[in-house]
Amino acid sequence: MTEDIAALVRQLAATERADRREASERLVALGAPAVGHLLPLLREPIGTARSAAESCVERLGEPGLAALRKVRVEGPGQFRATALRVLADTGGADALSPADRAAVERLVRVKLPDEAPDDLPIHAWIAVPGADVTAILAALELHDARPVTTAMGVSAAVDHENSLTEEASDGSETTAYRVFISPEFEGWRLLYGTDYVNENWAQAVEKLSTHCREAHFYVVDEYNGSWVWSVWENGRVTRGYSTYGDPQWEGEPLEFERDLVLDEDDEMYDPEEAEAYADGVRDPEEVASALSIQPTTVGVLDKVGHGWLAVTDPDVGHGRFRGALPV
Known part of the structure; x- marks a missing residue:
């Protein structure tokens, strides 16, 4: 099953739009568990594959956002920043956990006095x-x-x-x-x-x-x-x-x-x-x-x-x- 999912994730970068659409449909059908497999693509520079992965997360709705919040808490560590970005891009600040929203507010207060x-x-x-x-x-x-x-x-x-x-x-x-x-x-x-x-x-x-x-x-x-x-x-x-x-x-x-x-x-x-x-x-x-x-x-x-x-x-x-x- 894992190999099949990995193949679908690779297919999100396919040249043909129909291939990407097919992969997207099948990944969304898997539900929240697909998010963990999409994380490497979500961390890539802006491009076709990352956009397709972000679209999958958006279509998953709240289950996808919940999976990203779990990454923020439990890791893997190298994907925590990516999870935060995708949460904000997909669901806005309301999609962030209370802890993450509070952290952003603290960072703003720290930066304001010396902002250039x-x-x-x-x-x-x-x-x-x-x-x-x-x-x-x-x-x-x-x-x-x-x-x-x-x-x-x-x-x-x-x-x-x-x-x-x-x-x-x-x-x-x-x-x-x-x-x-x-x-x-x-x-x-x-x-x-x-x-x-x-x-x-x-x-x-x-x-x-x-x-x-x-x-x-x-x-x-x-x-x-x-x-x-x-x-x-x-x-x-x-x-x-x-x-x-x-x-x-x-x-x-x-x-x-x-x-x-x-x-x-x-x-x-x-x-x-x-x-x-x-x-x-x-x-x-x-x-x-x-x-x-x-x-x-x-x-x-x-x-x-x-x-x-x-x-x-x-x-x-x-x-x-x-x-x-x-x-």
Whole structure:
């Protein structure tokens, strides 16, 4: 029987999809005992075989998770870290044992005081002045805010599952999101949440600018060749640009934009540069550098406080979001 199972595990790396599917079906049919045989594949680098093994564990459901929790307690020792990762990737923090959840929380508390964040992502973010996290949480009606390292927060809000959609009994759908609020850098905090920002940015910036006086939205979409930035004050947009917007520009040029357009009799006058800035500044990173902070510079800026990870739905905790987060 063991040799048959070993053959099925090897078949998960087969070239043909049909062969992999057959092996997966038969391994899942074995139930929780299959998990022990899948551990070597689960420890491999990301690839076809590891993905197939992870899919088997996910399809096994709670019996598969229970088998992984047993590995965390009883070993084999070389697979304990792998078991922890797969538990988080498959079932979220709720799949971890109370001891493992407590260990993660202790590690976060230890790392927070001396954390040195790397650069932050530039695809889409919101910038808010001031360090009042309470005002940000209130403006966006966020819940269950907890301290996190920057690496953990970015991973949760950008790199892993950051929205959960459920269907109610009446057929309607509700979506819960994760939002990361960065530490303070030069008087600004940056907010991330890929799904939340993509689907709710206008409402979010309006609410934040109302509660916090000012808020900015930025997008750098290299794939689609799109630049977007929008500056809001007291619930209203004052200036903005969107590559594919109609119209592209909103509001009047800001002071820093006007300063870039030199008079023709200025010795530094450059006709090409004057033409490029004739309507205003298009590059969101250039705007962020002038008005707030660039995410790609936080690694050299002084950090005040720490980041926070929150959810939009009080009935949906962090534990249901899947993903093994770096600390």
